[in-house]
Amino acid sequence: MTIPHDEAFKKLLQTFFAEFIELFFPELNALLDHSHTRLLMQEQLVDIVGEEAKILDLLLETRYKALDAYILVHMEPQASHQKSFPERMFIYFSRMFERYRKTHRLIIPIAIFTADEGGEELDSFEMVIPGREIVRFHYWKVELRRHSWRRFVDSENPVAAALLAKMGYNEKEKKEMRLAYLRMLLRLRRKLDDARMALLMSVADLYFKPDLEQDGQMLRELMNDYPEEGEAIMELMPAWARTGYEKGIEVGLLKGKEQGVVEGKAEGKAEGKAEGKAEGIAEERMMVVRKMLAKGLAAEQVADMLDLSLEEVKTLSKS
Structure with missing residues (x-):
């Protein structure tokens, strides 16, 4: 079930009314x-x-x-x-x-x-x-x-983060803008509770389209810049779940390689690699599903965000 855009946007304005007025109408805000x-x-x-x-x-x-x-x-x-x-x-x-x-x-x-x-x-x-x-x-x-997106990248305002992808930018700036958005989220998570973080992420995610290659590059770049924030980075970008999660793939490849080496056979190595990759992705998805449900998102919303069936979400939540 897709989150209706109007409903999510209105909820954002209602929850962060003061922040919205402060961001766009500072004179009125005073x-x-x-x-x-x-x-x-x-x-x-x-x-x-x-x-x-x-x-x-x-x-x-x-x-x-x-x-x-x-x-x-x-x-x-x-x-x-x-x-x-x-x-x-x-x-x-x-x-x-x-x-x-x-x-x-x-x-x-x-x-x-x-x-x-x-x-x-x-x-x-x-x-x-x-x-x-x-x-x-x-x-x-x-x-x-x-409004140029660059004007807001240093802002601590949650509305700026949620709407950054609707600001003015060109195709060449898309990756840079998206990285800026994720860095804003990493800062905001220290001052907002889980429910408010989930709300602004659900709105922002309506405006981002998954890109397997670009998302993987951004993930690696953020992991390098913020090695201590690995788990938080995965939580803050639901769109990565739709692409199989680079982290899960890497974990799976490592497991498969180790299993194949132990068996000492090319065939075993290939099978182990494939098995490990699948296990890694499944394990990562299970963790992400549980965390999203724990943050208060409905199973239907999680299914839509992760491109899973409702039945799969329910199964993963109980695994």
């Missing part, structure tokens, strides 16, 4: 008191846009320091270009204003554009006639592809 932030329940949002019966992607309540009052922050992720998007943001704002104007002093709308290509997105909706401006509505926006 005005907010995040200790009072809470997500409004979905049932409060139903029918907020009238006949569409739309549930807003994310509506959070937080405190605005200068006013000493509660305000609303509406965050709307958008994965593709839509000509009518500014109009839709205005409609959302209008309905929220109508509903919450007596209880909340401000409503801050934020659009997060995640598409990999396309022209610059608008951040306003307007209605004008000659000589008269009827409406001009502005909202904050983030276009991830317009």
Whole structure:
């Protein structure tokens, strides 16, 4: 079962709301008191846009320091270009204003554009006639592809790590960017609990496509740079599980070689090598499955990440 992108992305924004605002809107961040932030329940949002019966992607309540009052922050992720998007943001704002104007002093709308290509997105909706401006509505926006990934590689912000692969980079920079992401994870694991680490990794993994040769090179490079972090490196990159795990292959080859030498026959050596390789991969996958399940991931999610059947995941978890 594939993790729905929208669900994972919204969970990231909800969990790391303060970090998201700090990363992309530092001026706004200075005005907010995040200790009072809470997500409004979905049932409060139903029918907020009238006949569409739309549930807003994310509506959070937080405190605005200068006013000493509660305000609303509406965050709307958008994965593709839509000509009518500014109009839709205005409609959302209008309905929220109508509903919450007596209880909340401000409503801050934020659009997060995640598409990999396309022209610059608008951040306003307007209605004008000659000589008269009827409406001009502005909202904050983030276009991830317009931010260079290099700007974030030294950041300790978990949102920067989760979204690094959606930032602007070219094909030649792909491996360098992915290595930077893994190094960010190695730093973040010292300050985040397992559940939060699993969340940001599950989001980031949606944007990375496995590459057997490149992943193997990165694994060896990281193992050389951080020899004491071997086990952690394997845990931090679920995509490697799909390629058979270089570590498991190397362990298996070593076992096979030793078994073949003891037997002293070419045939035994070849069989031992193959056997050892298979054992090494199976053992590594079993360890990884157990660790991922222990971190709170569902068996269906583990199956999808490791390219295994649900039955295989259940068997490995009990082996």
